[in-house]
Amino acid sequence: MVIDSIKLKNFRLHRNSELNFSRELNYIVGGNGQGKTTILEAIYYLCTTKSFNRSHDSEGITFDTDFFDVSGLFKDFTDNKVRCSYDRETNRKQFFLNDKQIHRSSSIIGKFPVVILSQADHSITLGAPADRRKFVDSVISQASETYLSILLEYNKTLRQRSSLLTRLKEYKSKNLLDQLDSWSELLIRNGVEIVKHRLRFTNEFNNYLNSSYTRLLNGTEIPKINYDFLGTNGPDKIEERFIEELSSLRESELIRAANLVGPHRDDFYFYVNDYELKKYGSQGQHKTFQIALRFAQFYFLKETTGKTPIFLMDDIYGDLDNYRAVKTGEYLKEVGQAFLTMTDFAKYENLNKSGSDKLIYVNKGDVSYA
Numbered sequence: 100m101v102i103d104s105i106k107l108k109n110f111r112l113h114r115n116s117e118l119n120f121s122r123e124l125n126y127i128v129g130g131n132g133q134g135k136t137t138i139l140e141a142i143y144y145l146c147t148t149k150s151f152n153r154s155h156d157s158e159g160i161t162f163d164t165d166f167f168d169v170s171g172l173f174k175d176f177t178d179n180k181v182r183c184s185y186d187r188e189t190n191r192k193q194f195f196l197n198d199k200q201i202h203r204s205s206s207i208i209g210k211f212p213v214v215i216l217s218q219a220d221h222s223i224t225l226g227a228p229a230d231r232r233k234f235v236d237s238v239i240s241q242a243s244e245t246y247l248s249i250l251l252e253y254n255k256t257l258r259q260r261s262s263l264l265t266r267l268k269e270y271k272s273k274n275l276l277d278q279l280d281s282w283s284e285l286l287i288r289n290g291v292e293i294v295k296h297r298l299r300f301t302n303e304f305n306n307y308l309n310s311s312y313t314r315l316l317n318g319t320e321i322p323k324i325n326y327d328f329l330g331t332n333g334p335d336k337i338e339e340r341f342i343e344e345l346s347s348l349r350e351s352e353l354i355r356a357a358n359l360v361g362p363h364r365d366d367f368y369f370y371v372n373d374y375e376l377k378k379y380g381s382q383g384q385h386k387t388f389q390i391a392l393r394f395a396q397f398y399f400l401k402e403t404t405g406k407t408p409i410f411l412m413d414d415i416y417g418d419l420d421n422y423r424a425v426k427t428g429e430y431l432k433e434v435g436q437a438f439l440t441m442t443d444f445a446k447y448e449n450l451n452k453s454g455s456d457k458l459i460y461v462n463k464g465d466v467s468y469a
Contacts, residue, residue, distance in 0.1 A: 100175040100211065100406045101436045102142060108168040109161040111137040112464030120438075121457035124431060127440045129461035135440040138461070139215070139411045141169045142438065145181045146213035146409065148194050148204040156185040156192050173211055175406065181211070205251060209241040212400045212408035216393040216415055223392065224376055224385045228366035235326075235367060238396050239300050242403040246296045253289040257358050260286060264356040271353075283345055286361060291338045293362045294328045301326045301367070307395035314394070315387055315426045322388060323370040328362065386418060390427060397434055410437035417442070 101122045107113035112134035129135040140159070143151045150159065160167050170182040182195040194201045201207055222230040240247040260282040267275050301324050312322045326332070329340040344360045345352075352359050369376040371384050380388070393410075400408045410431070416424055416439075431437050444458060452458065458469035 100173060100409070102145070102211075102409055103172045103174050105138070105141060105145070105169070105171040107137070107141050109164040110141055110159055110167040110169055111161060113137055113141075113466075114161055114164075114464060116464065116466050118459065118466055120436070121455055122436050123453070124456040125436070125438045125459060126444055126452065126456065127438060127459045127461060128442070128444045129440075130442055133461050134464040135461040136413055137464075138459075139413055139438055139440060142171070142409060142411060143213060143215060144169050144183050145171045145173075146207075146211040148183060148192070148201075148207050151215045151217070151411075152219070157187055157190070159185065160187055179211075205244070205247055208247055209244060209404060212241050212404055212406055213411065214393050214397045214400070214408050215411040215413065216390065217411075217413035218415065218418065220389040220393070221385065224369055224380070224388050228364070231367040231369075232363070232365060234392070235297060235300065238304070238399065239296060241400055241408075243296065246293070249289050249292050249296070253286070253293055253361075253363070256282060256285050256289060257361070257363060261356070261358055264352055264358070267353055268356040286358075287338060287341050287345070290341060290361045294331075294337050294365075295334050297326055297362065297365075298328075298332070298334060304395060304399055307399045308391055311391040311394040311398070311430075312387065314430055315391055315423065320371050320384070320387075321373075322391060323373075325368045325370065326365065328365060329360075383420070383423070387423060390415075390423070394430060394434075407435045410434050412437065412439045414440050414442070 102120060104117070104119045106118075107116040110116075116138075118138065127135045127138055140150055140152065143149075144159075150156075165188055166184060166186045168182070168184040170180070173179040173181060180195075180197050183192065185192045194204070194207065196207070196210075223234050236250060240250060260279070263275065263279055263282060267279065305322075305324055308322050308324060312320065328337055329344055331337050331340050341360065348359045358364075369380075369388060371380060371388065374380070376384060376388055397408050397410055400406070412431075415427075419427065431439070444452075460467045460469065
């Protein structure tokens with residue numbers, strides 16, 4: 100799958116930009132704040148209906164305008180026209196696939212798989228457990244519509260149960276406690292399925308991670324992701340442990356009015372040569388692990404979905420030493436279509452641009468080609 104072209108209207112600095120892309124590498128070059136990352140953001144919008152930097156839709160609108168409109172053409176076995184627009188006055192976002200409006204984001208997730216490697220990825224290996232859960236959930240959700248559906252239902256249950264716990268903190272009653280039991284049953288049912296999916300994913304994904312890491316460092320280090328739920332690293336006693344922990348923390352949940360048990364509080368642990376990365380890893384090991392995670396995600400999604408994901412890389416090369424830059428550049432040549440932003444193409448001779456690649460310059464939202 101490739102994205103053939105894209106149009107940006109009133110999207111950040113891009114008042115009216117039209118771009119045609121190579122099916123291989125697309126180098127997007129420009130100074131800081133000139134609008135090069137916006138092109139990646141627009142592609143990500145079309146693939147997922149949202150921004151990769153967690154910004155609100157209204158932040159994407161060009162100053163002194165009231166809407167943005169992003170559209171693109173995806174080519175695979177068939178052509179797909181995709182369009183996303185947002186209107187500030189109505190605070191409404193609309194998404195269209197082949198001129199038919201799509202009302203649920205879950206209908207799009209996974210249809211156009213995408214991988215984004217950016218400087219923000221440092222939070223995956225160095226940040227809070229929520230950052231690692233977000234990474235894992237985003238990968239599985241693109242590969243499994245079932246998982247995405249269960250995850251959405253689980254998050255809905257968390258919100259309802261949290262609201263109920265808040266009411267119970269003020270007004271304890273038999274009726275409300277009975278409702279809590281009902282929501283707890285639903286929490287357990289969906290939570291158990293999430294844990295099982297995550298366990299299967301981790302076991303499978305470690306093979307992709309090891310392959311990508313070896314490709315980057317020639318097998319000198321061995322990476323691993325470990326995940327367990329309440330001390331359970333297999334599918335046999337997940338529900339039993341879930342029930343036990345909910346029971347033991349029931350009073351604490353009532354006092355704090357918070358959901359204290361479930362996969363929404365889990366963590367994933369990263370290791371290099373059996374040493375925990377977050378505690379003992381060097382800066383170079385963190386960077387290599389982050390890059391390997393994204394290449395592993397690419398190949399996992401490619402094999403799982405049968406579609407070649409679009410690979411986005413935002414301003415990464417400035418943080419890499421020459422060895423990692425060369426290895427990453429070689430690896431990129433194998434993935435198919437990819438988009439790389441950078442401030443100065445001349446600095447990166449190791450990228451080895453071919454005749455089929457495209458060099459795009461961006462200056463204050465204006466686009467030109469080399």
